[in-house]
Amino acid sequence: MFVNNVCLKRRACMKRLPSHTVKALFHFGKVQPTVIMADKLDDYLSNKELSLAEDLRKCCDGKGAEKDIKESADILHKLGLVYKERSEEYEWRFTFAMAVLTLIGNAPSRITALIRNALPAILTSIRFALIRSAALMNAAIVRKPSNVDEIKNDLDKFHRYVLKLAKVQHDQFDVDAYVDEVVREKIKSMREETKLALDKLKHIPNDVSSERAHELEMDKINRVKTLQDNIAAKYTDIMKSVSDKCTEIMGKPPCRYCVAGMGSLARKEITPYSDFEHVILLDDELLYNHDENSDQYQSALEYFRWFSILFHVIILRLGETIIPAVSVPSLNNNQIKEHNWFYDAHTPSGISFDGMVLHACKFPLGRQEKTMNKPWTTELIQPVTKMVEYLDADVDLKNGYHLGDILTKTSFVSGFKSIYDKFSQQVGLTDQMQSLSRKRQHQLILKQLEEDLNNFNVSKYLTSLNYRKPFNIKRVVYRSSTLFISALGRLNSVHQSPCSCYDVIEKLTEKQKFNSETAHKLAYSISIACEVRLKIYCLKKKQDDISQNPLYFNSTHNYIPGLVAAVGEKSIIDYFKVTWILRTMIFRDNYNLRERDTVSKITILFRIGMFEKVVEEWNHNKDVSIVCKVFVVGALKFTSRYEAAISLGKSLLIQPLSEDATIHVLYYVTNSLVALGRRHDGICKKLKNILDSLSPNDLNDMDRWHGKEVYGSYLLFVENDHEKSLGVFIKFHGSLLKRMKTIDGDDTEKEFGLKYFLSRNLLHIAFCLHFNGNNKQAIKKLKEASKIFNQIESFNVESIQEAKLLLGVCYYAEQLYRKAMKEFGRALLRHQRYPCQSMEQRLPKVNMAVECCKAMLNEQVALLLFSTDAGYRQFAATLCNYRIFF
Numbered sequence: 047m048f049v050n051n052v053c054l055k056r057r058a059c060m061k062r063l064p065s066h067t068v069k070a071l072f073h074f075g076k077v078q079p080t081v082i083m084a085d086k087l088d089d090y091l092s093n094k095e096l097s098l099a100e101d102l103r104k105c106c107d108g109k110g111a112e113k114d115i116k117e118s119a120d121i122l123h124k125l126g127l128v129y130k131e132r133s134e135e136y137e138w139r140f141t142f143a144m145a146v147l148t149l150i151g152n153a154p155s156r157i158t159a160l161i162r163n164a165l166p167a168i169l170t171s172i173r174f175a176l177i178r179s180a181a182l183m184n185a186a187i188v189r190k191p192s193n194v195d196e197i198k199n200d201l202d203k204f205h206r207y208v209l210k211l212a213k214v215q216h217d218q219f220d221v222d223a224y225v226d227e228v229v230r231e232k233i234k235s236m237r238e239e240t241k242l243a244l245d246k247l248k249h250i251p252n253d254v255s256s257e258r259a260h261e262l263e264m265d266k267i268n269r270v271k272t273l274q275d276n277i278a279a280k281y282t283d284i285m286k287s288v289s290d291k292c293t294e295i296m297g298k299p300p301c302r303y304c305v306a307g308m309g310s311l312a313r314k315e316i317t318p319y320s321d322f323e324h325v326i327l328l329d330d331e332l333l334y335n336h337d338e339n340s341d342q343y344q345s346a347l348e349y350f351r352w353f354s355i356l357f358h359v360i361i362l363r364l365g366e367t368i369i370p371a372v373s374v375p376s377l378n379n380n381q382i383k384e385h386n387w388f389y390d391a392h393t394p395s396g397i398s399f400d401g402m403v404l405h406a407c408k409f410p411l412g413r414q415e416k417t418m419n420k421p422w423t424t425e426l427i428q429p430v431t432k433m434v435e436y437l438d439a440d441v442d443l444k445n446g447y448h449l450g451d452i453l454t455k456t457s458f459v460s461g462f463k464s465i466y467d468k469f470s471q472q473v474g475l476t477d478q479m480q481s482l483s484r485k486r487q488h489q490l491i492l493k494q495l496e497e498d499l500n501n502f503n504v505s506k507y508l509t510s511l512n513y514r515k516p517f518n519i520k521r522v523v524y525r526s527s528t529l530f531i532s533a534l535g536r537l538n539s540v541h542q543s544p545c546s547c548y549d550v551i552e553k554l555t556e557k558q559k560f561n562s563e564t565a566h567k568l569a570y571s572i573s574i575a576c577e578v579r580l581k582i583y584c585l586k587k588k589q590d591d592i593s594q595n596p597l598y599f600n601s602t603h604n605y606i607p608g609l610v611a612a613v614g615e616k617s618i619i620d621y622f623k624v625t626w627i628l629r630t631m632i633f634r635d636n637y638n639l640r641e642r643d644t645v646s647k648i649t650i651l652f653r654i655g656m657f658e659k660v661v662e663e664w665n666h667n668k669d670v671s672i673v674c675k676v677f678v679v680g681a682l683k684f685t686s687r688y689e690a691a692i693s694l695g696k697s698l699l700i701q702p703l704s705e706d707a708t709i710h711v712l713y714y715v716t717n718s719l720v721a722l723g724r725r726h727d728g729i730c731k732k733l734k735n736i737l738d739s740l741s742p743n744d745l746n747d748m749d750r751w752h753g754k755e756v757y758g759s760y761l762l763f764v765e766n767d768h769e770k771s772l773g774v775f776i777k778f779h780g781s782l783l784k785r786m787k788t789i790d791g792d793d794t795e796k797e798f799g800l801k802y803f804l805s806r807n808l809l810h811i812a813f814c815l816h817f818n819g820n821n822k823q824a825i826k827k828l829k830e831a832s833k834i835f836n837q838i839e840s841f842n843v844e845s846i847q848e849a850k851l852l853l854g855v856c857y858y859a860e861q862l863y864r865k866a867m868k869e870f871g872r873a874l875l876r877h878q879r880y881p882c883q884s885m886e887q888r889l890p891k892v893n894m895a896v897e898c899c900k901a902m903l904n905e906q907v908a909l910l911l912f913s914t915d916a917g918y919r920q921f922a923a924t925l926c927n928y929r930i931f932f
Contacts, residue, residue, distance in 0.1 A: 102388070212355065244580055318584065453473065535549075854870040
């Protein structure tokens, strides 16, 4: 005990402190002084919260998605109340700490330092608890439970509690009424106008002349640019309205200030469902006239911190902030794996603040929660001069996101325009990056670009589509163009704010970095990227970048029909042609696009699954590179032109090819042979020789895995050597499992590829076991494969259908007719949702299989149908035609 409790009581009475403060002090003897330390509190999770989190987990599936939203809504409501109680607990601790400081005066410095150091973190804990409480209760309301009125009542009490803590001048402000009558109406109007404008954007026909195409492209560029300008203006007006309302409620600000938007708002690429990234800039006079530790300076910061909380509460009331965005420690704690499990599939992700995840936090309160590896904070409420210091590269690196880059492009939202103009001027003229040597600046930007090129590599993402992986629209389309054009602007000192990609292109054209043709193509690619994103968000009525909804997917060897449906086939092909080449422009002095039409077009058409188009291009121009011919072999195989694929593939195999290219050609040729049921010992031997020559390390490469798979398939489906093929697949399975243990947890692409091959390999093992008559083991392998398919959310429809059909066949062979009928029925239902060509061919047999299952469940009918062994064998042979896997 640092201070005698009796002494504290006496001082409290002598100073006549408020009764609640005296009461708090009287409890001092029962509380260890270290309880004031915020670091201890930040790590603390109450038993009540953990218990509710565990109850919520029971309401969710294995992926953290809720199964019963009525039940989960009740738990979210209670968890929201727990966080309100948490803020009250922190408030009590703050009051207690301030009272102790008041009483002890110049008492031992150890206590004073302890408490003063803890106070800012305690206040932060109060504010973050308030944000989480509001988010949880609003999420509960979104789920429309039966007790919604009770939750709204509790939320109203919560709003009044926030106004009390913020010490606002207008404490009778009705958050609900303001949000419903003003904010929602403005947002609704913005979204309706956007949808009407999008409906007027027409596709450019495939067969249009080049001159006409250029005219139509210019028209689209102008329309999309105007649309994005209008959305940015309306979005800014909404945020200005809320900001001005917060100032009105809080009372006169202690100094001049401005709210500045960042990110997509500043680039004029905002959508009606985007989050609001922003900072609060304060007048430098505050810094010049007062010491940073002075009461006046700290009081000004406190005003704008509570301003930000009030702003946050109003935006949260829209009900468009997903729970993971506020990082509730027991649900989405990135630091503790077992506490990072919840997936919010029911709150529509729309207009909200930037997330509180540690690599985000682009809102005024900023990054305030420390971690062991990054024990610092970053607040984005700063005087202009101090905010400009954040452009320093070291600060940028520390925060885990490109704060320095983001602050170079901002837009005025509300407050005093003169403050914003001063900041914008300092960014343009005295940017600390500019104070570095030009060479050093160039190196820093290029270093960041190398990371971005890897993260947003359009070539890599298009390649991954070959695995039928649900893809991220923002990564594959939007950022693969906008990010790099923005970077070209930084490399060439384009610092104007606000600054769209269109502005960057215009400025670089003026500087003669781009010729007119390149400028046109880049502007058109930006228009396509914005159009795709806007159309998909508006159709889904939320910010959802994962294209895995049946509305955007049909699995007929074209893996991105959602993009084609949004902007047309010609436009999406042209987009990928530009972005493919754009990556190579970054490290060249000459920024003009170099046309490699046939090469780039065939490559891109193949990557996005437009195999018919690849064959058309090949027929128009057969004088292409060997790399293109490899893609043509694959396209011929995927379009069932097996003879042509075999012929072209064999002609390539006698030419000098890289090992990877050879394996891919062998893969396509062998699959074609399998489809035709034809043997070709020469191809099989060549494939085996290559695989035998590879070292164990070579087999870690995903491209080489195709060779292992197809060699086993050849043995199984062409040579009918079930024992030998089983040995190949089992050995391959062991290699994949061994490789899985070495995968870095962050390498999601490699992990996905591994799981894809694991699931397919298990399917092949099941085929071998089935053909050997071991149906029970085959069933186990198929169930194991299905679990992996579910883990990777694969839309590899053909493999999944094969697994379901083979499972039905195995159950049938084991005379488990009800289970067999169930699996056949599931296959039929899945085909209705995700139709594929191979399943279409099998429908007569699948329907017959269902009828036969029904017949076998009726003993008399079964005897009539299969009275002889010959009759049963004929049915079984028809059912198990493994050439088409069913």
